[in-house]
Amino acid sequence: MQQEDIKQLKISSAVINRLPRYYRYLKQLLSENRLRISSLELSKLMKVTASQIRQDLNCFGGFGQQGYGYNVKLLFGKISEILGAKEGYTAIIVGAGHLGHALAAASTFNNRGVELKALFDIDPRVIGTACGELMTYSMDSLEDYCNENRVDIAVLTVPKNCAVAVARRLAETGVRGVWNFTGVELELPAGVSVQNVHLGDKLMTLCYDIKNNQQDED
């Protein structure tokens, strides 16, 4: 195991979960041609404490210099690398309903270094139609497509009742990750990572905030 790998393993999942937020802010700073930023300024921007920032970013080496701050480009590059945004991952959306279309239309994938390749559905009315620059294919051709094209990530936006079956098919085609919007628990082989999105969880936190009149920091 290389030293680099060892370093990565030490990063806690709490820190990893916070890194995409750093990624967003640093991407924004880069687009504004900012060369460096102090932990204090970054802390004000991101509305977290400067000590939290120093603690988070110290996990993977000292990009901050006393009196200089962080080198925006270096830090962004390192975070991109850690998060896998430089791996050139590709994705397909399985389920070309409203949510599938919304995700396909957003800049979500491009902005994170993931190339979205196609959509899949069973509805004859959408099969063969384009969603932006992406084609919608029949679910019948899922396996063939995945054999002929490298597909790392499947975005699962199918109805609940077929979530498990479709996820299994995807795992068999060799996808390495499933971004699961179905709300259904998936049991997939060890080689397939799953990230579940439960949108309603944030709605509940909002209800809590309203009840207690609190502000979000995200």
Place this chain on the structure above:
Amino acid sequence: MQQEDIKQLKISSAVINRLPRYYRYLKQLLSENRLRISSLELSKLMKVTASQIRQDLNCFGGFGQQGYGYNVKLLFGKISEILGAKEGYTAIIVGAGHLGHALAAASTFNNRGVELKALFDIDPRVIGTACGELMTYSMDSLEDYCNENRVDIAVLTVPKNCAVAVARRLAETGVRGVWNFTGVELELPAGVSVQNVHLGDKLMTLCYDIKNNQQDED
């Protein structure tokens, strides 16, 4: 200030952010007519440690009894109360595009005790059309609607370039919370809570998991 309020203030935001997940699992257990569950069993189900569960749930009083476990109904009721799911909050979706329609069609709101009332858009092609049982109204009638109906939550699914202006209008109508899907930072008056959803953050965590072949626990 009542004792109840004081207790709530002591709950950390980290615990609050985890509560919706307990809510989901307990709701499921309730629907299966489960009367009680041990922290060990809940821990296996939710794939977190039993000590984490005990620690989280001890924050708001002892619903767990040694050798008995948690009373599912009591615990679910308490978590619902803390999260504001019993407040009868109402919501509108502003931006009836793909994402707005996807959210309207999902059981996200109902399942969390929030009543979704209507959608709003500027597109003449969708104004006046129904989305399931919900009507889509013109943005011109937003203020009138909010004056005539109690609207606690606005779900913001408009394009980035009008996010700030629309959010300000919503704040002026008196909504108490904005569920913000636009990716744009909103500066709203102190009385308005905001929960930002950055879907891409989860995509990045998935990329990290793929790169490191890790499994999600959510």
